[in-house]
Amino acid sequence: MELTFLGTSAGVPCKSRNVTAMVFNPMNNAAQYWLFDCGEGTQHQMLHTVFNPGKLNKIFITHLHGDHIFGLPGLLCSRSMAGNENPLTVYGPAGIRQFIEMALQLSGSWTGFPLEIVEITAGEVFCDEEFRVTAYPLTHPVECYGYRIEQHDRPGALDASRLKAEGITPGPLFQQLKRGESVMLDDGRMINGQDYLGPARKGKTLAIFGDTGPTSAALTLASGVDVMVHETTLEAAMAEKANSRGHSTTVQAAEVARAAGVGRLVITHFSSRYDDAGCEALLRECREIFPDTIAAKDFMTVQI
Numbered sequence: 001m002e003l004t005f006l007g008t009s010a011g012v013p014c015k016s017r018n019v020t021a022m023v024f025n026p027m028n029n030a031a032q033y034w035l036f037d038c039g040e041g042t043q044h045q046m047l048h049t050v051f052n053p054g055k056l057n058k059i060f061i062t063h064l065h066g067d068h069i070f071g072l073p074g075l076l077c078s079r080s081m082a083g084n085e086n087p088l089t090v091y092g093p094a095g096i097r098q099f100i101e102m103a104l105q106l107s108g109s110w111t112g113f114p115l116e117i118v119e120i121t122a123g124e125v126f127c128d129e130e131f132r133v134t135a136y137p138l139t140h141p142v143e144c145y146g147y148r149i150e151q152h153d154r155p156g157a158l159d160a161s162r163l164k165a166e167g168i169t170p171g172p173l174f175q176q177l178k179r180g181e182s183v184m185l186d187d188g189r190m191i192n193g194q195d196y197l198g199p200a201r202k203g204k205t206l207a208i209f210g211d212t213g214p215t216s217a218a219l220t221l222a223s224g225v226d227v228m229v230h231e232t233t234l235e236a237a238m239a240e241k242a243n244s245r246g247h248s249t250t251v252q253a254a255e256v257a258r259a260a261g262v263g264r265l266v267i268t269h270f271s272s273r274y275d276d277a278g279c280e281a282l283l284r285e286c287r288e289i290f291p292d293t294i295a296a297k298d299f300m301t302v303q304i
């Protein structure tokens, strides 16, 4: 499971950083990807990666500020013009439907693939056999959400070599045993898959914050996650300015990471006032409070 940053600049792009977007590759199998936010130029950034928009099947939008959504119409149209017919679902706050439909309609565009738009509220957004995604309301001038992505716990690995040693040959039977079911063998033996499974593997967890000032929801959203992605728009000394605009500082993000007991903090959404050295200074401020912090860069991939 991995997360690739396509844009890490706040508000406006700069030469080395585009505006916000992240590709979540849930299965490491390149069969499907999710996108979190879609700032202007996201489709251009994708061209420099292995990620093909045709394989995006979910887009989660944190809020409707332009630096998080202005890339959507172009991406959707290009995905359609490339002949992709795979369905795509866009999740986002109220207004995301109107934005997409208006942009497509006024530009005489359409999508040649099934497009579902889901306007979300706080709570569970999506759940299937592999993942659960929950939205938490944040503190920002417009309705804004952070997403918690939880992979369900998975059964332990099947001890195939022990099965083979006992004369049980690989086949469809193994799939049943993998699910922990009991099966009857041709020779009349009854075996229980549970006896051949290793310990259950704990699902991974990830918290992706949208833009936000300090908020009480942060601790629940990020509680115990393996990786927490949080904005640090400004440095610690500019807390008043940051918070008055619904943004956080380095120290505020790091304090959330520490209090929520996360594994790793990834900071992003840096004001364009900071060059690379400035972002390094932001990183140092975080590490003083939460040492296991890394600063995102465009095209950086984080393993989860």
Ligand SMILES: [Zn+2]
Binding pocket: 010, 011, 020, 065, 067, 068, 211, 269
């Ligand atoms: Zn922003």
Ligand SMILES: [Zn+2]
Binding pocket: 063, 065, 140, 211
């Ligand atoms: Zn914003």
